[in-house]
Amino acid sequence: MTPQLTEFFEFLRFPSISTDSRHKDDVRACADYLMQKFTGMGLKPELHETPGHPIVIARSEVKAGRPTVLIYGHYDVQPVDPVDEWATPPFEPTLKGDKIFCRGATDNKGQHFSHMLGVEETIRENGELPVNVIFLLEGEEEIGSPNLAPFLKAHQDELKCDICAVSDTGMIGPGIPTMTYGLRGIACLDFKIHGPTLDLHSGVYGGAVPNPATIVSRIVASLHNPEGVVRIRGFYDKVVPLEQWERDMWGSLPDGNAATLAETGAPGLWGEAGYTALEQRWGRPTAEVNGIGGGYQGEGSKTVIPREAMAKLSFRLVPDQDPAEILQLAKAHLEATCPDSCRIEVELGHDGPAYVMDPHSSYGKAAQNALRIAFSDEPRLIREGGSIPIIQSIKDILGVDTLLLGLALPDCQIHAPNESFTVSNFEAGIRLNRALLEELAK
Amino acid sequence: MTPQLTEFFEFLRFPSISTDSRHKDDVRACADYLMQKFTGMGLKPELHETPGHPIVIARSEVKAGRPTVLIYGHYDVQPVDPVDEWATPPFEPTLKGDKIFCRGATDNKGQHFSHMLGVEETIRENGELPVNVIFLLEGEEEIGSPNLAPFLKAHQDELKCDICAVSDTGMIGPGIPTMTYGLRGIACLDFKIHGPTLDLHSGVYGGAVPNPATIVSRIVASLHNPEGVVRIRGFYDKVVPLEQWERDMWGSLPDGNAATLAETGAPGLWGEAGYTALEQRWGRPTAEVNGIGGGYQGEGSKTVIPREAMAKLSFRLVPDQDPAEILQLAKAHLEATCPDSCRIEVELGHDGPAYVMDPHSSYGKAAQNALRIAFSDEPRLIREGGSIPIIQSIKDILGVDTLLLGLALPDCQIHAPNESFTVSNFEAGIRLNRALLEELAK
Numbered sequence: 061m062t063p064q065l066t067e068f069f070e071f072l073r074f075p076s077i078s079t080d081s082r083h084k085d086d087v088r089a090c091a092d093y094l095m096q097k098f099t100g101m102g103l104k105p106e107l108h109e110t111p112g113h114p115i116v117i118a119r120s121e122v123k124a125g126r127p128t129v130l131i132y133g134h135y136d137v138q139p140v141d142p143v144d145e146w147a148t149p150p151f152e153p154t155l156k157g158d159k160i161f162c163r164g165a166t167d168n169k170g171q172h173f174s175h176m177l178g179v180e181e182t183i184r185e186n187g188e189l190p191v192n193v194i195f196l197l198e199g200e201e202e203i204g205s206p207n208l209a210p211f212l213k214a215h216q217d218e219l220k221c222d223i224c225a226v227s228d229t230g231m232i233g234p235g236i237p238t239m240t241y242g243l244r245g246i247a248c249l250d251f252k253i254h255g256p257t258l259d260l261h262s263g264v265y266g267g268a269v270p271n272p273a274t275i276v277s278r279i280v281a282s283l284h285n286p287e288g289v290v291r292i293r294g295f296y297d298k299v300v301p302l303e304q305w306e307r308d309m310w311g312s313l314p315d316g317n318a319a320t321l322a323e324t325g326a327p328g329l330w331g332e333a334g335y336t337a338l339e340q341r342w343g344r345p346t347a348e349v350n351g352i353g354g355g356y357q358g359e360g361s362k363t364v365i366p367r368e369a370m371a372k373l374s375f376r377l378v379p380d381q382d383p384a385e386i387l388q389l390a391k392a393h394l395e396a397t398c399p400d401s402c403r404i405e406v407e408l409g410h411d412g413p414a415y416v417m418d419p420h421s422s423y424g425k426a427a428q429n430a431l432r433i434a435f436s437d438e439p440r441l442i443r444e445g446g447s448i449p450i451i452q453s454i455k456d457i458l459g460v461d462t463l464l465l466g467l468a469l470p471d472c473q474i475h476a477p478n479e480s481f482t483v484s485n486f487e488a489g490i491r492l493n494r495a496l497l498e499e500l501a502k
Numbered sequence: 503m504t505p506q507l508t509e510f511f512e513f514l515r516f517p518s519i520s521t522d523s524r525h526k527d528d529v530r531a532c533a534d535y536l537m538q539k540f541t542g543m544g545l546k547p548e549l550h551e552t553p554g555h556p557i558v559i560a561r562s563e564v565k566a567g568r569p570t571v572l573i574y575g576h577y578d579v580q581p582v583d584p585v586d587e588w589a590t591p592p593f594e595p596t597l598k599g600d601k602i603f604c605r606g607a608t609d610n611k612g613q614h615f616s617h618m619l620g621v622e623e624t625i626r627e628n629g630e631l632p633v634n635v636i637f638l639l640e641g642e643e644e645i646g647s648p649n650l651a652p653f654l655k656a657h658q659d660e661l662k663c664d665i666c667a668v669s670d671t672g673m674i675g676p677g678i679p680t681m682t683y684g685l686r687g688i689a690c691l692d693f694k695i696h697g698p699t700l701d702l703h704s705g706v707y708g709g710a711v712p713n714p715a716t717i718v719s720r721i722v723a724s725l726h727n728p729e730g731v732v733r734i735r736g737f738y739d740k741v742v743p744l745e746q747w748e749r750d751m752w753g754s755l756p757d758g759n760a761a762t763l764a765e766t767g768a769p770g771l772w773g774e775a776g777y778t779a780l781e782q783r784w785g786r787p788t789a790e791v792n793g794i795g796g797g798y799q800g801e802g803s804k805t806v807i808p809r810e811a812m813a814k815l816s817f818r819l820v821p822d823q824d825p826a827e828i829l830q831l832a833k834a835h836l837e838a839t840c841p842d843s844c845r846i847e848v849e850l851g852h853d854g855p856a857y858v859m860d861p862h863s864s865y866g867k868a869a870q871n872a873l874r875i876a877f878s879d880e881p882r883l884i885r886e887g888g889s890i891p892i893i894q895s896i897k898d899i900l901g902v903d904t905l906l907l908g909l910a911l912p913d914c915q916i917h918a919p920n921e922s923f924t925v926s927n928f929e930a931g932i933r934l935n936r937a938l939l940e941e942l943a944k
Contacts, residue, residue, distance in 0.1 A: 255769075262816055266887060267887070269773070277718070326699075340710040341708070348704045358816060361814060402768050402770070457853065
């Protein structure tokens with residue numbers, strides 16, 4: 061056990077579960093620990109109260125003429141249920157081979173703590189950092205960061221920076237440096253189909269009246285053609301096609317089709333014709349039904365024609381689709397597809413645009429150089445299919461791009477029992493931080 | 503108040519709710535009342551115990567060479583909830599104008615009691631009946647007649663008859679004699695679509711994997727073409743087309759399209775092109791989804807790709823469709839429509855064939871003559887869209903057709919608060935029984 065690992069284990073032991081009010085004091089104790097640690101490192105920490113859990117800020121000495129780097133992370137963790145499925149106590153870090161098992165090990169304590177240790181090493185060795193650094197560590201990421209955007213707005217000036225760096229995304233595989241330069245956006249809506257004014261006897265009326273469950277199905281089925289292409293008029297109009305270098309890069313990664321099958325357990329793939337699974341997941345927009353319901357869903361049979369049925373849809377978006385416009389196009393499609401014999405009610409939900417930064421920009425290149433140094437391998441450039449609202453908030457409020465330099469391995473089990481982080485990635489994270497600050501200073 | 507009405511009210515006051523164990527003694531008291539009444543009429547009653555509520559049988563004196571008529575009814579009633587919505591106490595018969603309000607007034611006490619009083623009148627006036635009569639009154643119709651078919655099997659010989667008569671169906675309108683000569687059959691199945699082995703993040707995997715809710719929708723949508731025609735191969739192969747006299751007869755009834763809209767409150771009609779609503783409901787087979795479900799159906803959004811989704815289907819059948827064959831054809835269609843990327847699981851449910859008797863047979867004509875005499879109007883010949891399993895049991899076990907001579911009016915509110923039966927129909931029922939037995943004797 062190195063002193064750094066010992067310290068990391070100490071940090072991991074705080075059961076900082078943000079969603080569980082019984083752990084409110086543990087979350088705060090974890091924030092207090094960070095305050096002490098930052099002070100010990102030579103940074104100036106600030107603890108900011110919020111209506112929920114505190115936000116910890118820590119700044120290095122500001123030197124004019126140097127770029128300012130914001131490093132974001134979150135010290136809160138997911139709950140540990142089902143606790144029976146943990147092989148070791150969830151908040152007692154346990155080293156087995158290269159793996160450290162503990163809740164929060166990868167998500168996100170291990171990833172931002174290695175950045176902290178990188179900064180500490182640099183200051184200890186050089187007396188100063190090559191750039192100005194602001195750490196921003198929140199305690200509410202696992203509950204949707206309700207207080208982060210308001211905090212960013214309120215402290216816009218104090219948080220002014222040139223670039224943001226976040227290690228909270230994934231790596232393609234062990235030892236393979238990975239930079240995520242894009243995330244998909246999202247747009248959600250619910251719709252309900254109203255038919256008869258009451259549930260009908262399907263014998264007495266069946267055959268002559270609209271069945272809302274049938275109509276919902278016909279509408280959901282209308283979202284894709286048999287080749288998996290979304291049939292909403294105008295849906296693809298603003299989609300920026302994948303560039304050849306992206307398709308080449310992703311094509312060079314370990315087989316994404318096989319990985320998608322293995323990870324999901326689905327009997328087969330199903331998606332837009334002409335694209336690989338990775339392209340479909342990272343670079344193409346989707347229309348998915350997240351929930352559908354109507355009529356009798358219990359045991360046995362109840363022969364009703366339900367008076368209503370519903371579906372919840374979400375669209376994953378890519379540059380340059382406009383979420384608000386997509387919602388309007390989808391609404392128009394649903395309304396046009398609903399027959400006159402039913403009434404449709406569409407309720408628009410939350411949305412957010414896709415995020416993409418240019419990996420060939422100077423900051424992007426600096427990040428890749430840092431990854432190359434930390435891992436001694438050529439960085440892979442990927443996008444991810446999900447949305448990270450924080451990154452969009454940073455872009456919108458602070459006006460800067462984010463370098464997504466993830467250290468999560470495919471088998472790290474975040475949000476699940478037996479979460480782990482490897483010692484290798486812990487150490488690589490320290491190297492990555494040191495190299496990143498050097499490269500960004502150039 | 504005539505003595506007959508006074509007696510009817512007495513019968514109505516028994517709260518013979520078969521589904522509610524707190525009313526077990528009331529159901530039995532009602533059966534005992536029938537026993538006494540039959541004895542007083544000069545019939546020989548028998549009370550048969552079952553694992554549930556008793557079956558009451560009553561026989562007239564058997565005269566050789568005369569046809570035997572089985573008259574079926576049920577003395578049990580539906581629960582009265584919501585009791586607040588009743589304008590008068592549910593088990594205190596209340597006369598307002600021509601209407602008698604009471605639970606069970608139409609369904610089915612009023613309808614079979616008028617047959618009993620018809621028999622009583624005939625015996626009083628003539629000393630005998632023109633035919634042999636067996637009354638079969640059960641106390642479990644509202645809970646699905648679980649003990650009726652076993653009883654019929656066990657007493658096949660004692661229940662041997664030539665024709666059955668049942669007043670438990672509807673009339674087109676007040677004063678319009680109506681004979682139901684056909685009922686649709688039914689075949690039910692459930693199916694489930696399995697995709698990924700767990701609910702997936704729709705951002706991470708969306709676009710590359712099958713979404714079971716989408717697949718269920720595509721399969722349900724595949725059941726009909728845009729003209730409402732069922733697309734299952736072979737589905738219509740054995741369907742006996744409607745005869746011209748049927749279409750003419752139904753076309754002469756009060757506007758069925760308007761009635762269907764008014765009764766269901768649907769914004770419009772939706773069904774097989776080329777048929778009226780009454781033809782669709784009474785004479786054409788259907789494919790309906792009675793329930794559909796998958797993924798997140800609660801408040802707000804949860805962006806998952808559900809690991810499974812399900813639907814419950816039922817088919818209403820017409821002569822000469824074979825329920826078992828239809829289920830196999832449907833299963834084959836579902837399996838063929840499910841893409842290889844998912845696994846489909848089909849579970850076949852209960853089924854029963856359509857019922858139809860020839861209204862132009864001698865018994866059919868006798869019934870129409872009786873209706874003509876009782877109502878002084880030309881009988882209308884209809885079918886109904888639902889299934890009445892009892893009628894099929896009588897056909898299968900006793901080998902006889904059933905004359906369905908309903909006295910229920912469209913606004914009689916069976917199964918709902920403020921159920922009513924009209925004095926006019928009560929009296930018409932007595933006349934109907936007398937005329938029916940006369941006509942069947944010819």
